[in-house]
Amino acid sequence: MQMEKLLLFLLLFFSSILLSPADYTRPDHFFINCGSKANSSRSDGRTFIGDLIYPGGSLSFTKQRSSVITNSQTSDVLYQTARIFKQQSSYKFDIDTAGIYLVRLHFFNSTDVSTAVFYVSTDRVSQLKNFTIPRSSTNDSNSPLIDEFLLNIPQGKFSIYFTPQGSSFAFINALEVFLAPENFIPDKAPTPTNKKYTGILSNALQTIYRINVGGETITPETDTLWRTWKPDDEFLYNPNTGKSASTSGLPKYNGEVTNYIAPAPVYQTARRMNTDGGSNFSNISNIMTWSFSVSKNSSHFVRVHFCDIVGTSVGSIIFILYLNGIDPQKVDSYEISGDLLTPFYLDFVVDSDESGVMNIYLVPSEDSPEVLMTYLNGVEIMEIIGELNVVIEPDKSKKTVFLVVGPVGGLLVCVLAVGLFIFLKKRKRRSVETSVWSPFNVHGGGSSNSKGTDRTINVFRFPNLNLGLRMPFTEIQSATNNFDEKLQIGKGGFGNVYIGKFKNGSKAAVKRGQPRSSQGLSEFHTEIMILSKIRHRHLVSLIGYCDERSEMILVYELMKNGTLRDHLYKTNLPCLPWKQRLQICIDAARGLHYLHKECAGGIIHRDIKSTNILLDENLIAKVADFGLSKSVPMDQTDVSTGIKGTFGYLDPEYFNTHQLTEKSDVYSFGVVLLEVLCARPAIISGDPQLPMEQVNLAEWGLLCHRKGLLETIVDPSIKGQINPNSLRIFAETVKKCLLEDGANRPSMDKVLWDLEYALHLQQTAVYREPHEDSTIDATFGLRLVNVQRLPSLSLQIEKDDMPILRDSTTDEAFPSASEFFHN
Known part of the structure; x- marks a missing residue:
């Protein structure tokens, strides 16, 4: 009886909390006009108060170390003054409510501050921003630079520090520090490995992009939190793949998605797939894709916004979202939101790689009941900065997440929560009594820097490890x-x-x-x-x-000479000569051929790129990074799997069918061959001056090859070194590797043969006549070379190869180029 009363009390208590969320009101502080005795009233309703007259004692700054400059280059009162710091100084705020705060720093680049070099930090994060204005920079547009950060700030004093570098100085024109709505940013979000990234709120988030997809610029005057949303035109990989869509209907906000998550204009416009040219998705160029330049090797919080303003009936559109290695995410608006014109969003934590490019692409799903279609309304990308510890763990949250729809739903959730709490309590007691293992907690158990002991607990173990x-x-x-x-x-x-x-x-x-x-x-x-x-x-x-x-x-x-890409572009290293480049490609091809054919069933690497080909002290190339690799069973030729890999190197056939074969590696290797020839990245994004056809190296290389202009894109530093016949064989090899149909691509042994032949042509006076067919085969090799003895019918295996997973020799149908040319 006592337990029943307790449960009833808890149900009433929790339901009252869940069903009565506090309303959010936009704050009126802190908005600071730095270096001023005057206020600046904005058209969006905010008033920035001069720091010299800020009332109430809730704000202070380092007056004795600061000075004020005025700027006549703008008519905007907010940017006519700036506070200057010659030594480390700060603004201090009295925070009365703990929560997520939006912190915005306003800088106006005038000639008086063009030499400033400084960094900004807070109590929470050691460095928010390293700020430098180029000396030659001018502010022709009269547009300020506004940096936005989101921080989890506790109640009490909060400081923003400005630290000049060397003999330079720091400055700031305006500051915003205000409380965001509750649950504005989650502490956990899915990662590419389908784990949960835990600890987002322990770091700072810097807004890199806020995009109104398919719509116009949204200014602070029309945004609910004074944000700016930019159009997506410059980020759309191929403008012909999408069309703008809009509606006059108001979005049907619900308890989870409010107008503070995104204002109505974001959900009233979208970019929808262009189906005028049919529905051929065999090439990535035909799929709506957005490319964003981001910091290299950094973690980012990504929020994608959806609102079905395109479908004619509920549930008519289903598609797949791909995002930099995230496992394919099915987007079904009816399943998630339940109705047309009802907004929803998906959150992820995504890592960038050495390319510094983040891609979002949408593929129609065959599950769509009516029409193959995709759409997107908005994108937000925030870099996660700071050095505080975080944890990646399986999706086993210790806290119950409530999604309440109406009073009945809230009551049911409460019943489940209380029941689950009692069950877990009993289960936990039993587990403590019977188990000697600590809970599964990746990166969570103890300090990594503490001294090891014999009693160290190995938190996870895998079977069959060596x-x-x-x-x-x-x-x-x-x-x-x-x-x-x-x-x-x-x-x-x-x-x-x-x-x-x-x-x-x-x-x-x-x-x-x-x-x-x-x-x-x-x-x-x-x-x-x-x-x-x-x-x-x-x-x-x-x-x-x-x-x-x-x-x-x-x-x-240890591979002392780093990655292949380190030697091709954006480098101070000596230029690799053409023969050296060819030999590196041959080395890598040998490694891949071994993976495909000498291991039981074969291994598909799945992430071949120039940064995963490493060079030792003698510039011998070795394939690295097997974290995404897949073993192929002996009786299979392909594996059905989610999309993994790197944009720009990704096989379009694998992208569309999810069927991974060794020919997917061949495609990626073909892109690497083009990198070697042209000394440029697989994808170039963020350059509005670059013609669209040159963004994707594979597509550009094939286009130039068809037009007979391949020589025009060869790396100028080696163009004079290349034998024309060697270039022709190399170009044909690239073309075959990049064929749209994987079945028509050569196997790695044939690619290896072609590359060795290209090297032979480079080293000898053996040339092919211009009218001869470019297809390479064993009989062609026999015609050209004076063979002294009949070669072995198996590929030459170096003494260090040592195939372990299969004892039998390879069953190749033709001899290797090495045997023809060097025996």
């Missing part, structure tokens, strides 16, 4: 001098890479997984499983791994 490769954390910690930043040599999607100096005098590359990495436990497991069972001269060797204390650490042989 235990002989397991290394103590203390040994790795010592080898990297406790992961000293001075020993850091790289950073990727998985984490930072350090040089490790071990006690026996050897050096190795130590890759330490980060909580915010785009690759998680499954990728860590895959890398160990694959590399511990294979060995090849042109595959990076795994020396060891560590999984103590929730760590994910991989130790590889």
